[in-house]
Amino acid sequence: MTAQDHDLGASGATGQGGTGESAPCPVSHDRSDDRASAPMVEGDDGMEDALALVGRRSPTSPGRQEPSAPGRDALRGRRRGMPWDEARAVASRAGRAGVLRTQRDPLAASLGRVLATPLTAFVDLPSFDTSAMDGWAVAGPGPWTVMSGDGGLLAGREEAGTLADGTAVRIATGARVPPGATAVIRSEHARTDSGHLHAQRRVLHGQDIRPRGQECRSGDRLLAEGTLVTPAVLGLAAAAGYDELLTVLRPTVEVLVLGDELLTEGLPHDGLIRDALGPMIAPWLRALGADVTGTRRVGDDADALQRAVTESAADLVITTGGTAAGPVDHVHPVLRKAGAELLVDGVAVRPGHPMLLARLAPGRHLVGLPGNPLAAVSGLLTLAEPLLRRRSGQATPAPYRASLRDEIHGHPQDTRLVPVVYRGDKVVPLHYRGPAMLRGIAAAHGLAVVPPGGGRPGDELEILDLTWPPSSEGCFT
Numbered sequence: 275m276t277a278q279d280h281d282l283g284a285s286g287a288t289g290q291g292g293t294g295e296s297a298p299c300p301v302s303h304d305r306s307d308d309r310a311s312a313p314m315v316e317g318d319d320g321m322e323d324a325l326a327l328v329g330r331r332s333p334t335s336p337g338r339q340e341p342s343a344p345g346r347d348a349l350r351g352r353r354r355g356m357p358w359d360e361a362r363a364v365a366s367r368a369g370r371a372g373v374l375r376t377q378r379d380p381l382a383a384s385l386g387r388v389l390a391t392p393l394t395a396f397v398d399l400p401s402f403d404t405s406a407m408d409g410w411a412v413a414g415p416g417p418w419t420v421m422s423g424d425g426g427l428l429a430g431r432e433e434a435g436t437l438a439d440g441t442a443v444r445i446a447t448g449a450r451v452p453p454g455a456t457a458v459i460r461s462e463h464a465r466t467d468s469g470h471l472h473a474q475r476r477v478l479h480g481q482d483i484r485p486r487g488q489e490c491r492s493g494d495r496l497l498a499e500g501t502l503v504t505p506a507v508l509g510l511a512a513a514a515g516y517d518e519l520l521t522v523l524r525p526t527v528e529v530l531v532l533g534d535e536l537l538t539e540g541l542p543h544d545g546l547i548r549d550a551l552g553p554m555i556a557p558w559l560r561a562l563g564a565d566v567t568g569t570r571r572v573g574d575d576a577d578a579l580q581r582a583v584t585e586s587a588a589d590l591v592i593t594t595g596g597t598a599a600g601p602v603d604h605v606h607p608v609l610r611k612a613g614a615e616l617l618v619d620g621v622a623v624r625p626g627h628p629m630l631l632a633r634l635a636p637g638r639h640l641v642g643l644p645g646n647p648l649a650a651v652s653g654l655l656t657l658a659e660p661l662l663r664r665r666s667g668q669a670t671p672a673p674y675r676a677s678l679r680d681e682i683h684g685h686p687q688d689t690r691l692v693p694v695v696y697r698g699d700k701v702v703p704l705h706y707r708g709p710a711m712l713r714g715i716a717a718a719h720g721l722a723v724v725p726p727g728g729g730r731p732g733d734e735l736e737i738l739d740l741t742w743p744p745s746s747e748g749c750f751t
């Protein structure tokens with residue numbers, strides 16, 4: 275694996291609490307000063323950081339930096355990647371390439387998939403005039419003669435006869451309102467006296483009656499195709515008369531975890547570290563709309579990787595690690611050997627720039643996530659998310675933006691993805707956002723998309739939402 279040591283940050287933490295929010299930054303100041311006083315901050319741009327630390331940053335580049343002069347990058351021997359937006363568009367197009375597989379299933383099995391056809395009401399809702407309250411159905415002006423009976427009108431019972439003018443009958447919430455009734459009076463708003471009902475408030479015509487078709491008419495389009503089937507959608511579908519739904523099957527994904535240095539349990543020791551991506555990537559993929567068929571550990575064995583990639587039946591193969599140029603970084607050579615077409619080979623985003631997207635076969639793709647854990651998250655949201663969104667039939671939402679509270683230093687040319695939390699109507703960047711760190715993202719509500727040059731307080735930045743669904747299954751976003 276490639277040696278990489280540019281996650282400054284954990285040492286010298288100044289103890290701002292668990293999430294490590296950035297302190298407010300009222301004045302623009304040089305990042306090298308940040309480093310000296312608070313080495314816990316970002317540290318994700320190798321050379322940039324090194325320059326800042328040794329104080330060789332140009333004095334003209336505090337805070338928001340202009341893109342650097344052409345040729346500067348070449349001097350550093352860096353390869354520029356595809357712009358972040360473009361890479362996402364390529365991934366989205368790749369997700370459109372396959373045919374969407376649809377299946378009709380009972381409601382419960384459709385949760386977390388996407389509607390393949392619009393949800394159209396089979397019935398009027400409500401499908402009869404219904405009482406909204408427990409009380410009395412009355413006809414005409416009061417006082418009313420109370421119709422005696424066996425406890426009144428209940429939900430789900432047979433239809434009652436016509437209520438004559440000047441009469442009242444007890445009625446339960448959800449019961450059919452009898453023909454002739456002009457209003458329902460809540461039990462707490464009326465009293466009975468010698469067989470007569472007296473209203474204690476003014477009675478309005480039609481009050482507390484839900485008229486047939488109030489919510490929808492049979493044939494109305496309730497939800498568009500492409501809508502994610504959430505628990506609320508299941509409820510609405512049932513209410514509208516559905517037993518089954520036609521949904522798009524979730525694309526299948528297999529995860530291949532590379533790296534001989536990874537332990538699956540216990541404490542890190544002797545240069546070995548815990549595999550942080552195995553436990554993280556599969557559930558995250560499920561939340562993005564994928565059906566994860568398995569997570570396999572492949573180690574640093576090129577032949578094993580070759581076999582795993584070519585033999586996988588999944589729509590999408592995700593690899594972690596091995597994307598860079600180290601002696602055991604096998605992803606590129608294996609893709610070459612497999613005759614894959616590289617659609618994205620590096621993205622101008624920090625962290626995560628060595629991420630890649632390849633077409634293995636028509637409708638089958640591979641996303642190579644960098645091994646550094648936050649860089650892997652960046653790859654997941656930059657390439658896997660748009661591909662899976664399309665491949666699972668979900669519509670692309672308009673980008674969500676929020677106002678930045680504190681300054682975020684930018685990369686001169688690349689987009690940065692920075693973990694943030696919401697505080698009121700602002701987003702606040704978190705510390706511990708180096709490419710090897712998960713401490714920031716684990717506490718984050720979203721990832722701010724910081725354009726080259728950085729973000730200043732008040733800037734409206736695109737936010738990639740990380741809000742987790744309340745379901746422990748984590749199968750829909």
Ligand SMILES: Nc1nc2c(c(=O)[nH]1)N[C@H]1C(S)=C(S)[C@@H](COP(=O)(O)OP(=O)(O)OC[C@H]3O[C@@H](n4cnc5c(N)ncnc54)[C@H](O)[C@@H]3O)O[C@H]1N2
Pocket residue numbers: 275276277278531532533535536547548549550551552594595596597598599600603625626627628643644645646647649709
């Ligand atoms: N000569 C260059 N070296 C590197 C470059 C570069 O452009 N030129 N890019 C650096 C960047 S940026 C990143 S990110 C990494 C990406 O490297 P790989 O995708 O090849 O990943 P590895 O080398 O396999 O691992 C990097 C790092 O991450 C740790 N790792 C890997 N897998 C896991 C895991 N499942 N759980 C926890 N940690 C993991 C691994 O031990 C390494 O420390 O390359 C840089 N180098």
Ligand code: MOO
Pocket residue numbers: 318319623624625626627628644646649709710
């Ligand atoms: O900074 Mo690398 O971009 O750690 O992914």
